[in-house]
Amino acid sequence: xxxIATRPLVLDPDGAADPCARCxxxxxxxxxxxxxxxxxxxxxxxxxxxAAPGSSFIDEGEPATAFFNITGGTAKLYKLLPDGRRxxxxxxxxxxxxxxxxxxxxxxxxxxMEPVKYCRFSRASLRRLLDDFPAMxxxxxxxxxxxxxxxxxxxxxLGRKTARERVASFLMxxxxxxxxxxxxxxHFTLPMTRGDIADYLGLTIETISRTLTKLRTxxxxxxxxxxxxVVKNRLAMERIADASE
Amino acid sequence: xxxIATRPLVLDPDGAADPCARCxxxxxxxxxxxxxxxxxxxxxxxxxxxAAPGSSFIDEGEPATAFFNITGGTAKLYKLLPDGRRxxxxxxxxxxxxxxxxxxxxxxxxxxMEPVKYCRFSRASLRRLLDDFPAMxxxxxxxxxxxxxxxxxxxxxLGRKTARERVASFLMxxxxxxxxxxxxxxHFTLPMTRGDIADYLGLTIETISRTLTKLRTxxxxxxxxxxxxVVKNRLAMERIADASE
DNA sequence: TGCGTGCCTTGATCTGAATCAAAGACCCGG
DNA sequence: CCGGGTCTTTGATTCAGATCAAGGCACGCA
Numbered sequence: 001x002x003x004i005a006t007r008p009l010v011l012d013p014d015g016a017a018d019p020c021a022r023c024x025x026x027x028x029x030x031x032x033x034x035x036x037x038x039x040x041x042x043x044x045x046x047x048x049x050x051a052a053p054g055s056s057f058i059d060e061g062e063p064a065t066a067f068f069n070i071t072g073g074t075a076k077l078y079k080l081l082p083d084g085r086r087x088x089x090x091x092x093x094x095x096x097x098x099x100x101x102x103x104x105x106x107x108x109x110x111x112x113m114e115p116v117k118y119c120r121f122s123r124a125s126l127r128r129l130l131d132d133f134p135a136m137x138x139x140x141x142x143x144x145x146x147x148x149x150x151x152x153x154x155x156x157x158l159g160r161k162t163a164r165e166r167v168a169s170f171l172m173x174x175x176x177x178x179x180x181x182x183x184x185x186x187h188f189t190l191p192m193t194r195g196d197i198a199d200y201l202g203l204t205i206e207t208i209s210r211t212l213t214k215l216r217t218x219x220x221x222x223x224x225x226x227x228x229x230v231v232k233n234r235l236a237m238e239r240i241a242d243a244s245e
Numbered sequence: 246x247x248x249i250a251t252r253p254l255v256l257d258p259d260g261a262a263d264p265c266a267r268c269x270x271x272x273x274x275x276x277x278x279x280x281x282x283x284x285x286x287x288x289x290x291x292x293x294x295x296a297a298p299g300s301s302f303i304d305e306g307e308p309a310t311a312f313f314n315i316t317g318g319t320a321k322l323y324k325l326l327p328d329g330r331r332x333x334x335x336x337x338x339x340x341x342x343x344x345x346x347x348x349x350x351x352x353x354x355x356x357x358m359e360p361v362k363y364c365r366f367s368r369a370s371l372r373r374l375l376d377d378f379p380a381m382x383x384x385x386x387x388x389x390x391x392x393x394x395x396x397x398x399x400x401x402x403l404g405r406k407t408a409r410e411r412v413a414s415f416l417m418x419x420x421x422x423x424x425x426x427x428x429x430x431x432h433f434t435l436p437m438t439r440g441d442i443a444d445y446l447g448l449t450i451e452t453i454s455r456t457l458t459k460l461r462t463x464x465x466x467x468x469x470x471x472x473x474x475v476v477k478n479r480l481a482m483e484r485i486a487d488a489s490e
Numbered sequence: 491t492g493c494g495t496g497c498c499t500t501g502a503t504c505t506g507a508a509t510c511a512a513a514g515a516c517c518c519g520g
Numbered sequence: 521c522c523g524g525g526t527c528t529t530t531g532a533t534t535c536a537g538a539t540c541a542a543g544g545c546a547c548g549c550a
Contacts, residue, residue: 079398079400082489086405087405103391107394134376141345151400152322153324156332159403163537193498210499210537226499226545243327438528448507452507495549499542501543504537504540510534512529512531514529516525
């Protein structure tokens with residue numbers, strides 16, 4: 001189960017998945033879960049599509065008719081309140097699955113940040129796929145379980161951490177993206193705006209900016225350009241992030 | 246998939262599951278997913294146990310060796326920060342699955358609120374179970390997907406809703422518990438303390454108390470006893486809960 | 491080259507919820 | 521029936537982060 005669980009999976013009948021723009025990892029091909037001999041069936045079930053930056057390809061509240069697998073680009077997932085308040089519930093890249101839930105309507109909007117490519121499956125073809133390939137189902141269960149753990153971690157952040165702790169947590173999570181089993185990177189690029197970070201961390205743009213500035217003046221990070229982060233003191237940052245100081 | 250997804254499932258070789266104390270629903274027996282003829286195999290894999298109120302049966306950070314299915318009672322799930330700040334990530338009752346994630350350690354602590362009974366499966370026996378009974382796996386996937394949706398809803402609440410909106414959301418969710426497809430109850434009992442509610446909603450005890458009092462003086466609810474809630478104006482409460490006013 | 495439009499930063503002020511503090515209310519065991 | 525917890529409510533005060541406001545910078549485009 002572990003091998004299945006730890007590598008991204010792309011359901012791309014063309015077999016042309018990009019390495020993930022978020023983390024640089026190249027997703028394992030569909031063949032990990034489905035024998036090559038059955039690829040034709042997968043191709044028949046899938047419809048490929050794409051979305052330009054700023055445009056959404058899943059809309060909160062719309063009838064949930066399909067299941068998506070990201071094969072290129074990055075997107076943000078968010079929920080809106082009627083007055084416009086926004087909560088970003090995740091940033092996703094290559095290999096991510098969307099629209100799995102058993103509900104009538106989509107629970108969030110998915111909007112491309114960098115040009116997104118995806119494979120779309122109807123509910124019916126997804127069900128057939130899962131019936132035919134139990135390994136697929138195992139993979140999805142593992143993915144969903146891990147996302148649940150991440151969601152609970154985010155609840156802790158949103159419910160109980162200070163602005164400083166939230167920003168530090170976010171930066172350290174970004175540093176770890178896509179470097180499983182290796183040391184986190186000390187230099188990386190944020191592919192999202194301050195506004196997106198704010199809506200992900202439950203704060204405002206101004207608080208994000210001020211907090212980053214503070215961390216910079218304390219010598220814990222450097223910010224060569226608005227989207228570039230260099231972590232100067234990882235240990236201190238980690239300690240702030242998990243409130244152990 | 247829907248029938249499997251919508252009713253609680255209890256993996257109890259003794260077949261003696263209680264109706265859920267949280268919501269009154271009697272869980273479907275294990276037989277929905279596993280043929281009676283194979284019950285012996287399930288019994289062999291499962292170990293039953295129980296936990297008294299206030300005691301935990303899963304501890305955050307401990308090696309994740311087992312998988313749990315609640316067969317009686319209710320529990321709260323929470324994560325702690327080193328300085329004692331606490332975030333409750335969920336309240337669970339009969340039929341709930343715990344410890345599914347593919348990680349080395351448990352992501353949260355599970356503590357009984359009312360005497361809890363459970364079935365425990367080792368990782369290995371869970372894997373065998375899932376291999377043998379694909380319907381089990383389908384069920385777990387459906388459950389995990391729905392929990393993910395709920396977690397995202399909670400992120401919106403924690404990240405963007407006001408105290409008033411959080412409390413109203415919480416009360417309306419409690420009113421809906423276990424009455425799928427029926428009108429929410431207008432009278433119900435809260436099985437948790439103000440402290441638990443506070444840690445679930447990312448607020449303090451005092452704010453919970455004040456907010457409840459405010460809703461009461463406005464005539465939207467009544468509070469006959471600290472744990473009893475009567476909703477007097479459901480429409481207004483719903484509107485506050487989803488910020489559409 | 492100049493101008494508009496998004497971002498981002500910084501400063502001043504405000505405010506919703508936290509914190510600090512003190513009484514009730516309730517429950518259980520003896 | 522009493523005593524000592526725990527839980528809840530209410531009030532006074534504080535404060536972290538939001539809001540309001542003003543520039544600054546980078547980039548695309550005419």
